[in-house]
Amino acid sequence: NNIHYLWNWHREHPEVKKPKIACRALDWEVWCGLVRSNELIDWVDYPICIADHIKDKLEAEADFKGRLTLIKPGVDLNKWTLSQKKKTAEYKILIPCNEIDWYLKHVIEGLKIFSILTNKGQDKRYKLHVRGKFKEPEYMQLVIRDFVEKAGIKDLVTFDQDFIEDMNAYYEQFDCVLNPTMKEAFSFVTAETAAKGIKQVLNRWYGAERIWNKDWLYLTPDEAVEMIRNEEYDKNLLREYVHKW
Numbered sequence: 001n002n003i004h005y006l007w008n009w010h011r012e013h014p015e016v017k018k019p020k021i022a023c024r025a026l027d028w029e030v031w032c033g034l035v036r037s038n039e040l041i042d043w044v045d046y047p048i049c050i051a052d053h054i055k056d057k058l059e060a061e062a063d064f065k066g067r068l069t070l071i072k073p074g075v076d077l078n079k080w081t082l083s084q085k086k087k088t089a090e091y092k093i094l095i096p097c098n099e100i101d102w103y104l105k106h107v108i109e110g111l112k113i114f115s116i117l118t119n120k121g122q123d124k125r126y127k128l129h130v131r132g133k134f135k136e137p138e139y140m141q142l143v144i145r146d147f148v149e150k151a152g153i154k155d156l157v158t159f160d161q162d163f164i165e166d167m168n169a170y171y172e173q174f175d176c177v178l179n180p181t182m183k184e185a186f187s188f189v190t191a192e193t194a195a196k197g198i199k200q201v202l203n204r205w206y207g208a209e210r211i212w213n214k215d216w217l218y219l220t221p222d223e224a225v226e227m228i229r230n231e232e233y234d235k236n237l238l239r240e241y242v243h244k245w
Contacts, residue, residue, distance in 0.1 A: 003040070003044065006021070021043070021046070023044045024048040026185075027051070030054055031183075035058055036061050038062050046067070046069065047068045048069050048070075049069075049070055049071075050072065050073050051072075051185045051211060053206060054185055072245065073188065073191075074191065075188065080171075081168060082195075083171070083172055083196045083198055083235060085172055087175075089125060091125055091231075092126075093126060093128045093129070093174065093176045094128075094129050094174045094176070094177050094198075095129070095131065095178050096132065096177065096179065096193070097130070097132040097179075097181065098133065099136065100132040100133060100159065101135065101140035101143075102135065103140075104181065105132075105180075105182075106182045107180065109203070110178050110180035111128075111148060111153070111157070112151075113178065113228075114128045114153060114157070115152070115153055116221060116222075117228055118153060120152040121153040121156055122152075126156060128157045132161070134161070167192070168196070171193055171198065172196075176198065176201060176228055177190070177193045177198050178224065179202045181205055184205055184208070186211060187211075190202060191245075194216075194238045194241060195239050195243075196239070197235025197236060197238050198235070199233050199238075200212070200216040201216065202217050203217070204217040204218060204219050212241075213241055
């Protein structure tokens with residue numbers, strides 16, 4: 001949206017010298033069809049994207065004349081330290097998302113997976129934290145909270161909405177990350193928590209297998225439950241994957 005505004009403004013003010021423009025195509029704007037104008041694309045000096053599946057989509061819909069650059073994102077491994085958490089009787093799972101109630105983050109599926117895992121709340125060993133904010137119209141929050149109540153998991157689920165100063169310390173409490181999202185260009189929270197060596201159980205969203213280890217991906221809720229119950233993994237290998245990426 002910003003680049004469209006700037007482009008239109010510059011066309012209305014041709015007397016103003018154009019600076020060099022670099023623009024990253026955000027994945028959602030790509031899927032909404034906002035990067036199909038070759039006139040706009042030619043106006044941008046350095047078009048950028050961050051994932052192979054986004055690059056493929058862009059190049060299928062417009063001619064970038066070989067100028068589209070893929071820049072893989074990453075995280076600072078000095079910031080995200082290897083988890084020192086020991087196994088305990090309690091097993092804590094994190095569902096991370098910016099907007100808890102945005103349908104493409106698919107938190108409701110994560111809650112259904114957790115309900116199956118705990119046999120509708122009967123297995124008290126497991127605890128779930130959903131990290132994010134409720135941002136959509138009220139009904140979407142109602143749907144999620146209503147499910148938690150009906151599924152018998154209310155006393156096992158915490159919604160963490162407050163600002164957290166030190167996310168590295170916050171992540172330290174978790175044994176597993178469950179990410180049921182249906183859309184990501186990369187997923188920085190996956191990189192952050194995998195760098196800490198926390199077990200990953202990720203929905204196989206479009207493009208996920210071109211970024212993340214296939215062993216971390218599930219296709220069905222039953223597969224996710226099986227992956228969570230299998231607690232044997234090497235935290236050093238998760239961190240090494242992020243390092244090599």
